Amino acid sequence: MALTPFFVDGKSVQIDSDPQMPLLYALRDDLKMNNPKFGCGLAQCGACTVHLDGQAVRSCVLPVSAVKGKKVTTLAGLGTPEKPHPIQVAFLEEQVPQCGHCINGWAMTSAAFLKKNPKATDAEIKTALEGLKCRCGTHVSILRAIKRAQTLMA
């Protein structure tokens, strides 16, 4: 067991756990957050995606010890209904999620990507999102929303 202090969505937190425990369990079980989600535990789907100091990472395979002193941002910290991130505005307007379990992966990955590549082409966007999973088949809506977010961010 070890204490790991870090920041989640701007708040200072401290977790007492097995240092090898993935960050996802700290967020979901210890901090009682509703997102990110467990999808595979194998970094194969993206449902657990958060930002670590601005980078999109898969929290299901990242040991909590690796985030010591760092800034973790979840979907709930990306933006709020009052101050939404353009990705959230776009996903809402395009009515993207069906079951919604995958949404952390798409929203967090594309938010981090668009920040660095606001003018990315369709092909570049697809490459950036490769490997993320959606089981409801909302892929068309996802791409529509990301295009819309690009417009909002321009």
Place this chain on the structure above:
Amino acid sequence: MTNQFKNEVNAPSAVTTDSMASASGATRRDFLSAAGALVVSVASGSLPMQALAQSAGATASAANAGASMGTTLATISALKPALKADELDSWVAIQADGSVVAYYGKVDLGQSLDVAIAQIVAEELDVSYGKVKIVMGNTATSLNQGGASSALGIQGGAKPLRNAAAEARRILLNLASEKLNVPVAQLSINDGEVSVKTNPAQKITYAELIGGKFFNSKVEWNKQIGNPLDVKGLAKPKSPAEYKVVGQSLPRNDVAWKVFGTGGNIADVKVPGMLHARVIRTPVAGGLAEKVDESSIKHIKGAKVVREKNFLAVVAPREWDAVQAARALKVTWSASPKPFPEFDKLHEHIKQAPTKKRSEDIKNGDVNAALNSGLKVVEAEYLWPFQSHASMGPASAVADVKADKITIWTGSQKPHYARDGVAALLNVPVDTVEAIWVQGPGSYGRNDAGDAVLDAAMISKMVGQPVRVQGMRHDGTAWDPKAPASVHRARAAIDANGKVVAYDFTTRAFSRATIDSNESDPRDSLVGMELGLPPKGGITFGTPEESYAFDNKMLAWEVIPDLIASASPMRTSHMRDPVGLQIQFASEQFIDELAYATGEDPIAFRIKYAKAPRDIAALKAAAEKSGWQPRGNAKRDFSGNVLTGRGIAYAQRAGTIVAVVAEIEVNRKTGRIWGRKFTVAHDCGLIVNPQGLRYTIEGGLVQALSRTLYEEVQFTPDQVKSVDWNSYPILDIKDTPEVIDIVLINRPEAPPTGAGEATCRVLPAAVANAFFDATGVRMRQAPLNPARVKAILAKA
């Protein structure tokens, strides 16, 4: 956007412990407090009853009216009658603020069914859409309408709500008439306010009439439960010509909380004092836990083994500890009886296995005589693999088994049946179990959610504490009920004039549901079978749904025995459009083969033989929208690395008709197929919410594209090998179609039918037919994955 945020008031509240606890009881408490202490007479029937029953909108004669159908101001109730189908209050309630709650006995899984139901209720009650809230999926507040099932959400599920809302409106008019002392015929309603036509200042609202109280009125119940449950009152629902709210594209209620991470799904339900559990199932098919070394997890804080017969689980206060314990626990499993065939011998096995049952669902004329009469015979065989729901997250569930009351939280799309299954498993009366449905990580049939909730109930009972069960990825993929593998054999005879005179289509397959499509019987659950309950089994399949008229026609199916009778990871059950993809992949490819064999254009051929006018209309709409041009006799060029082609397929599904034109690219080098453009002509009768319908069609199409191109459960004789996303690949974002053009054919005169599944069954053959158009090669085995495409093109 403001509107969409506003809609979030209808979304489920965040599913933390407190709000979940109140979610189950809030409605009742609210009603009770709103009603206050004053108890109005609950006596039913009084003098004006018959006169009121005959008032405007009444269709039945007064003689048919139940005694309490003539609700008056004196008979409305401050107490909510018990939840029974024949009580109007079980379906709709007017709240103290004039808003409306409607209780839906099915659930919405992210395709805006709740929006459509609210539209229908608002329409019949003459209130604005924003005033209607749908409560669904909780066994304490909603009746068993079968849960999400067979795309019947509107087709069947809206019927009792529509009738109940119309009946409530009729009664409200009567109450207003009584209160205002003006005949009903002289009243009009505008957004829940009843006024006198000639004197609009004379008015009264629904809230003033009955807000927070109850109709205390009966409706006529057809004595069915589940999908066919229906009720009707004396009121006649509106005609489609009067619709104002139905037909509008209103946005969903469950998008904002998903996008902002402010709400939760079933995975987020937490109950005080709960333990985290992981169920441990045999790594080899048919294996039994012979020895469990409990000391192997003693180093993990609070971890415990839970075991009864072949049901094995670990629990721990912290989730990560439960995960670690499940990994660390040393179990000696018995050797597998190797019940599965070799992977590449699966379809050979299906062909050779004994027939358990044969059913000839359509038998017109004498097919065999026509096939044996010396005419040209075309025949082909098509193969479909086992497929997994592989839901986005493995199932989870929470159960709190107490001595006198059991509460379960489930993502099962049939919560009432989950309640029944838990009651039967734990041998307690059904009314001591409350099931609270919470949206799951995707649910397109009977996935792993039904097993998870029974697992949770069993473990909670054994440990005497609330328990949360969640699967790991391999539980979701390897252990969910599968969509059955199948072999389809088609034969046709063509006469000298090129007319198809015989058509024989026979499926051989594993049953479409070796376990039932719901978990109401523990014999259909893994835990039940692991505890030694004999499997119930199921023997059925299906046939193509179309309107082709051939002089001699046979549509049949044959089901073979299961690979393992009990607790099989390859047990089958319903997965989105059960057996529809398999069957139509074959039948609509074979129709294409016949078109080519007779030298006819595939769309013209279908239109020539299809007899239902709506089928023909859908085919024509898809042809027109896609700009379909017959190829004629021009020779196709199949050289080059990237080949393009287009294909058509069509089918019916329980009243809905869909035609799809697929335009694809085939990369000869990589074997990759890209479904570039799809044109869908969709006729599901009256359209309630066009935008919701479009999203539903799009999602279904892309999911079916994934199943067509990639999905196939891998196995060896002793093991399921598809355990994650690498061993069970699905469609990637790079495979996203560039265009999905949808033509919605609205038929206000026809009752609404389902939209969640019909497109799925048409898609595979449309792609396969496009593959033939592109390459000149028939791909009769799914999935059309890169390896298979490369292999078949290399042989061609």
